Structures are given as structure tokens and as C-alpha cells.
Amino acid sequence: MSGNSISRERLEAPPGRIYSETVLEPGYRFMLEHYFAALAETNLAWAAMLVETGIVEPETGARLLDAVVALEEAGPEALGEFNPEHEYFYSHMEHWLIERAGEEVAGEINIGRTRPEPLTRMALRERLLGLTEDVAALARTLLDMAEREVETVMPQWTHFQHAQLSTLGHYLVAIVNALERDAARLLAAFKTTNQCTLGCGALAGTSYPVDRDLVAELLGFDGVRENTIDAVSGGDHVLEATSAIAGLMVNLSRFSQDLYIWHTEEFGFLLVADEYAGSSSMMPQKKNAYPFEYVRARAAHAIGDAASAYGTLHNTNYQDIKDVEEEMVPPAFRSLEEAARAIRLLEGTVSTMEIRRERMLEQAGHGFAAATELAATVHRAGGVSARTAHRVVGHLVLQASKRGLGGRDVDLALVQASAQAVLGHELDGVDEDAVRRAMDPRAFVDAHAVPGGPAPERVREAIAAARERLDGREADVAGTRARIAAARARLDDMIKTRRQAVV
Numbered sequence: 001m002s003g004n005s006i007s008r009e010r011l012e013a014p015p016g017r018i019y020s021e022t023v024l025e026p027g028y029r030f031m032l033e034h035y036f037a038a039l040a041e042t043n044l045a046w047a048a049m050l051v052e053t054g055i056v057e058p059e060t061g062a063r064l065l066d067a068v069v070a071l072e073e074a075g076p077e078a079l080g081e082f083n084p085e086h087e088y089f090y091s092h093m094e095h096w097l098i099e100r101a102g103e104e105v106a107g108e109i110n111i112g113r114t115r116p117e118p119l120t121r122m123a124l125r126e127r128l129l130g131l132t133e134d135v136a137a138l139a140r141t142l143l144d145m146a147e148r149e150v151e152t153v154m155p156q157w158t159h160f161q162h163a164q165l166s167t168l169g170h171y172l173v174a175i176v177n178a179l180e181r182d183a184a185r186l187l188a189a190f191k192t193t194n195q196c197t198l199g200c201g202a203l204a205g206t207s208y209p210v211d212r213d214l215v216a217e218l219l220g221f222d223g224v225r226e227n228t229i230d231a232v233s234g235g236d237h238v239l240e241a242t243s244a245i246a247g248l249m250v251n252l253s254r255f256s257q258d259l260y261i262w263h264t265e266e267f268g269f270l271l272v273a274d275e276y277a278g279s280s281s282m283m284p285q286k287k288n289a290y291p292f293e294y295v296r297a298r299a300a301h302a303i304g305d306a307a308s309a310y311g312t313l314h315n316t317n318y319q320d321i322k323d324v325e326e327e328m329v330p331p332a333f334r335s336l337e338e339a340a341r342a343i344r345l346l347e348g349t350v351s352t353m354e355i356r357r358e359r360m361l362e363q364a365g366h367g368f369a370a371a372t373e374l375a376a377t378v379h380r381a382g383g384v385s386a387r388t389a390h391r392v393v394g395h396l397v398l399q400a401s402k403r404g405l406g407g408r409d410v411d412l413a414l415v416q417a418s419a420q421a422v423l424g425h426e427l428d429g430v431d432e433d434a435v436r437r438a439m440d441p442r443a444f445v446d447a448h449a450v451p452g453g454p455a456p457e458r459v460r461e462a463i464a465a466a467r468e469r470l471d472g473r474e475a476d477v478a479g480t481r482a483r484i485a486a487a488r489a490r491l492d493d494m495i496k497t498r499r500q501a502v503v
Helices: 017-052 058-074 089-101 103-110 119-148 168-193 212-218 228-233 236-262 290-313 322-327 329-352 357-366 371-382 386-402 412-423 432-439 441-447 456-501
Strands: 153-158 161-167
Touching (some): 017 089, 017 119, 058 103, 089 103, 119 168, 161 168, 322 329, 371 386, 432 441
């Protein structure tokens, strides 16, 4: 070793000031914040494996384990400030171990290893599980709301025009269904991420008889990324994670945009609680629904972070390279953090907002969103084809709109006048009660009992099914966490046994 440097014998000069300030020190600080625990645990697992396989003598292994345990217990503060002579984060940790146990012992931690480690995977997997749990918490809040609002009739839109009638409960189940798919994509990203790369060497593995499977098991991975070139070169787990997060945030942004509009004076469907609203320094009447703006903006950040990860990786060689090893990771961590905050903000906002049910019902009856049911009534009772019934009702809406009439004003006389204009004759079999029933918002919702439709009994079925799927997903996540915890417990037992064996 030359001075305080590690592995710089090939070089004649220490890291330059500008290189240190712009690359090494920021990288050290990032890794110290995000990777300390993962690297300490990785060192423990690797050292334990070296002893178990006989690559390292038990006494040397025990002393090495003692040093790593002491560092893990001391925490990241033990490594102190960045030292340009130590260069990388990994080297700072190795220096600490050398000072504790000597180079002859601490140097053995490097057997068969290079600096790319599964640290990103360990930090990323924890964050993916946490975000999946956050999504589940929001979904439960929305399902509770949906259960309360299964009979809250409201209009729904296509191309932002009144289309058909539904309920708020029905709408909220749709959002939950989207979140379920988002959770599935997050867990798929977790599955890709939770593969151990230790033992890959620099790209060709090692001639030492290391046990890659044992290390993977001790660190709670589901398996080994087998091909050693793929292990050191692949970055698609980060791409998959950022894509899943971006998709989640797009869905949350669209949901927020709906609520944002419904909060306006023009809609008046809901009112955000004062605790989640802002005011104006100039306009005393303002009550601004700021949380929805924040969620939308952070969705844009997530899209940008995903694009950043993809952009960083594209056109890079398939090998260990800084683009893969370091530069594509910060956007992923930032995206995960912002998504978690956005979900927490949105959950608090929606769980406390006031739902104005009468206003929703009023708007449901004012427009012509029940026109499809009127057309169905004309078709079934009037003895005409479905397309002809559509033409009759379309003409009716045109004439009613010209006269300033709304959905509640539609009666049999309007239907017959439209039929006369379109067909040249009135309809037989259509009566006043049938027309009124077709245009009644509550009757419309009750009649639409197709699976997945807005009829209250169907929405209640959908809520129960969603809760069951959510229970299963939460149990899977809890089981995954338990397996990772059990792996750490096994590692701790192995460390304890090896340390005691040489006392």
C-alpha cells in the first residue's frame, strides 16, 4: 500500500482537486447516506461465506467479522468526512477496517470481489417494498371512501362531456384498480431487483471456490444473477423500477386532476379540508387545493427521473461502467422518495375532504348523461333498432338544448316529437313512466348492474374483491419482509458462532 491510498499503485498521482470535488466527494456522500448499512451487511455475509467455505482461516475470519460488526454498530458517522486520499466510499470503509483489524485481516474482505456490489439492489428493494405498502394504504383509504359513496350518484365524462351516470364509489374503485396494477408493477420490479450479484468478480467471477448461493441467502435475495457479465453490467432493474414509479405517479396525477377540477366553484363536488388548503395574500376569498398541484408536479418529476435513468443507460457498453454503477441510481432514489411523499399527501387530503353529494346528484340530473338509457328504452319498447333509437334521442337532445331544457325536463311528448321528426311517426309502446324512469339518475345507476358497473350491489362486490386482493398482496409483502429478516437472523447466528469459536 502506498500511503493512505488503496489500489492506486498503478497511478503516479493522487486524485486531483477538481476530480475529487466534482465526482469523488459527492459520490462518497451519496453512498454514505444510502449504502452504509447495505455494504456493512454485504461485508458480513461475504466474510461469513469465506470462513464457511474454508477460503479464510477461522481465526482470521473471526477477527474480520469482529471489525465489520463494530463498524456496523458504530454507524455511518464512524467513517467521518470525505478523505480524497481514500478516494471511494468502499475504500473509506476498508481503511476503517484496516485500522481496526490490520491489513492482513481486513484485506481478506476483497477476495474475489470488485467494487460493484448489490448495494443498489438492497437499497432499492427496501424502497420498493415500502412504496408498495404506501400504495396499499392509499388503496384502503379509497376503498373505505368508496364503501361510503356507493350510492352517491354523479355524472361521468368522455372527452370532458357528460357521457353517462355513475357513482363516486364506482369511480373510486376504478382508481383502486389502477393502483392495483401499479402495485403489481412495483412488485415485478422488486423481483427483478432482488437477485444477488456477489461473486461476479469484475466480470468473470473468481477462481476462489466461493459460494454465491450462500451469500444470496444470507442477504435475503431470491436468487443469484448467474451470468457474471450480466451481474456486473445489467441496469434494467433500475429501469423497471423507475418505469413502475412513473406509471404510478401518472395515475395519481390523473386522479388529482379530477379532484382538482371537482374542487372548483364551477363544479363544487367536493371541498378540501382547511388543513390541506392554501389561501391568497391578495384575494381573500381563495381556498386553493394545493396538494393536487404538488402531486401533479411530482408526477412530472417521476417521468423525468425515468427518462433520466433510460437516457443514462442507453449507448453504454454492456460492462461495469460508472453510468450503470452510479449515475443512473440517484434519479431512482429521488423518484421513490417523492412518490412516497405524494401518496402520503394525497391520502391525507382525500380522507378529510367534504363530499357534496347533493351537488353531484343535481348535476347528474341536469345534463343528458342518462340519454343512453332513454335510447335503450326506446329500442326495447318502441319497436325500432338500436341505431334508430339512438337517432331519435340524439334529435331530442338537440331540440331540448335549443329550448334551454335539461335532462329533468324530458318527457314523453319530447320523445314523440323527436320520433315524428326523425321517423315520420310516433312510437308505440313507450309511456311516460318509462321515459321518466330512464332519465332518473338513481334509476339509471341501479339499472346498470353489469359486472363492474355502477349499480350499488356491483360496486360493493368490487370493493369486497379489491379488499381480498389487497389483503393477499399485503400478506405477500409482509412475507417477503419476514424472509429478509430471517436471512439477517441466520447471518447473525452464523457470525456469532464463528466469532465464539475462536474465543
